[in-house]
Amino acid sequence: MDQLMAIRAFARVVEAGNFTRAADSLDMPNATLSKLVQELEAHLGVRLLQRTTRRVTVTPEGRDYYEKALRIVRDLEDIDSAFNTESGTPRGYLRVDIGGSTARDVLIPMLPDFVARFPEIRIDLGVSDRAVDLIGDNVDCVIRGGPLSDSSLVARHLGDAEMITCASPGYLKTYGVPAYPEELKNGHRMVSYVSSQTGRAFPFRYTVNGEKRELKIEHRIGINESNAHLVAAVAGLGIIQTFRYAAAADLKSGALVEILSDWRPVRYPFHVVYPQNRHLTQRLRLFIEWLREVFPTRLNG
Missing domain, CATH: 3.40.190.10 (Periplasmic binding protein-like II)
Known part of the structure; x- marks a missing residue:
């Protein structure tokens, strides 16, 4: 068993809420992900997830293991990010969700600047006014206006619109x-x-x-x-x-x-929001820093 991969697979199932979305986010077949979780459970000798035909719930043992194992995953990602920073250009994918008019009039006109600064960071932009599930939909961050109601999310203020x-x-x-x-x-x-x-x-x-x-x-x-x-x-x-x-x-x-x-x-406040329990990767940190630098100018332009 690849224990590190099994831990990552299990963590994504917990965060996504089901096997299908977790498998999609890790770009692996559903059967492979399911096998990894089963092998991890057999290795530990405890049931981590309770499966039914409709949903997946985390057992008390699974919740405890997730919280402890997540620290290991984050430490490894921190190490990887440190070496990536030293070795060259930041790279990888970012999934960003944003409302329609804000995408059209604020973010997209500014994106050429971000692309020029960080050419190896690729952005998948979801444009919709609907609320998204950041964990379940595997979205790195959301740009939204209005008051914040979900205390489980981290928010960074981007400015206020007239x-x-x-x-x-x-x-x-x-x-x-x-x-x-x-x-x-x-x-x-x-x-x-x-x-x-x-x-x-x-x-x-x-x-x-x-x-x-x-x-x-x-x-x-x-x-x-x-x-x-x-x-x-x-x-x-x-x-x-x-x-x-x-x-x-x-x-x-x-x-x-x-x-x-x-x-x-x-004036209407705008924030960039991301989950508390998601590791702040180098590319996401750079994107948020860039947003806070340039967004207010365009928001008030």
Whole structure:
């Protein structure tokens, strides 16, 4: 038995929650991974995982072994990273997940700089507004906006984005330009951004005399993807709240017009997030450092 490989296989099953996703992340057949775990259990003389047709759960012995063995795996990765640093250029794959408009308007325009600095680091970019399972989906880090609710994740602040309220000139000609937030309740059509996780629409937010306010208005249309949400406003379907960076080109061309600028909501925080129990590889550390260097400039551009 290759004990180190068996330990790595077992650890990935624990982190991924099932054998299939663990095997995919290690680029090995499911049968090979299953055999490695079985050999490890036989070697230790204990059952580490409880398998059923639907799910895999970790036994108390398995949880204890995972926590102890993980330190060994991390120590070996630290050694490997140290030698890689000394021997030459950082290399390997990074899996990054990011929302649609943030990918289009912030990250992707900056990526040529990262590629030029670290040509041997390859990035698989998942672009979606849905919430991802960092462990189960084997994602190295996620770039997301909004408040953080999962205390099991490590977050690094990347900056704060300005939010605006806007609509198309055609819409404003038909329905009029609201003079203050409460006027949105009087016959205006709202296009809400809907959470892909909860299915709930985000309320329209404003700052009134320094106080944060939320305006809950029944929307005509709800959309759960940021690029489509913006296009709906350009098409004249209604009023939206979005990030200034996302609407910048349409504001410049006149396809969208900002309204209610005196009541802009507070700035929206962005973070890069990664799991606590995942080793911070050299390539991930370099990527996070680069993000913190360049992201705020583009976020506010």
